[in-house]
Amino acid sequence: MAFPIVERPDAEVETPATVRHAVVFDLDGVIVDSFAVMSEAFAIAYAEVVGDGPAPFEEYRRHLGRYFPDIMRIMNLPLAMQEPFVRESYRLADQVHVFDGIVELLLTLRVRNVRLAVATGKSGPRARSLLDRLGLLPFFAHVIGSDEVAQPKPAPDIVRHALDLLDVPPEAAIMVGDAPTDVASARGAGVASAAALWAPPYDVGELLAAGPDVVLRRPVDLLALCPAVPAR
Structure with missing residues (x-):
C-alpha cells in the first residue's frame, strides 16, 4: 500500500492497516x-591519493547510500582513496x-x-x-x-x-x-x-x-x- 506523504512537521500521518514489526x-x-566528518575525510583522502585541487565532495554526496568502492568507480576516482578515507573517518568519529x-x-x-x-x-x-x-x-x-x-x-x-x-x-x-x-x-x-x-x-x-x-x-x-x- 502507498502511505501518505507528510508535507508539514505538524501533519498527522495515517496509521497503515498493516502493523510494522x-x-x-x-x-x-x-x-x-556525519556530513562534516565525511567531507573532511574525503578531502584528506583526495589530497593524499589524487593530489592538489578541490575534492569533489558534492558529487560524492550525491551517491551516498552506496558502498564507497562503488562510488569511486562511478566517479572514476582511485579505489586507493578508501584506506585514508576510512582511517580519517575513524579518527574524526567523535565529531x-x-x-x-x-x-x-x-x-x-x-x-x-x-x-x-x-x-x-x-x-x-x-x-x-x-x-x-x-x-x-x-x-x-x-x-x-x-x-x-x-x-x-x-x-x-x-x-x-x-x-x-x-x-x-x-x-x-x-x-x-x-x-x-x-x-x-x-x-x-x-x-x-x-x-x-x-x-x-x-x-x-x-x-x-x-x-x-x-x-x-x-x-x-x-x-x-x-x-x-x-x-x-
Missing part, C-alpha cells in the same frame, strides 16, 4: 549527522552527532516491541564501531554493512538480509533512508520506504522522484506508522 534504517543522514529526536524515537520503538536494524553503505565494522561509540548499538538487533552482502544498495540484498535476520516478512517492515538508493533497495526487497528529510538531502527533488511511500519531516513522524507490536 520492523524498521530498517540507513545510517548516515538518518540516524547520524559525528546523533540527530535530534532519534534517541527518543528508538526508545519508543523499543517499548513498542518494534525490531530494529541498520542497513548502511558503510562497512559493517565501521558502522558498528560508530554506533557503539555513540551509545546506540544496543537499540539494533542487527547492523549490516555493504561489505556483508553480495550486492550493496541500490540492490535489495542488504534489506533482504536484514529481514531474514529479523525474521520479518517484507510487508511487515519499513525502511527509512535519505537517498534514492535506499528507496530502490527497499522497493526491490518488497519493503515500504520512508524518506527522511530531517537532514536535507543533496537533492530533495531527486529523492522524491525515486518514489518513497512516505516522506517524514521529523523522526517522531515515523511513530504513526509503527504502532505497538505484541511481544513474541
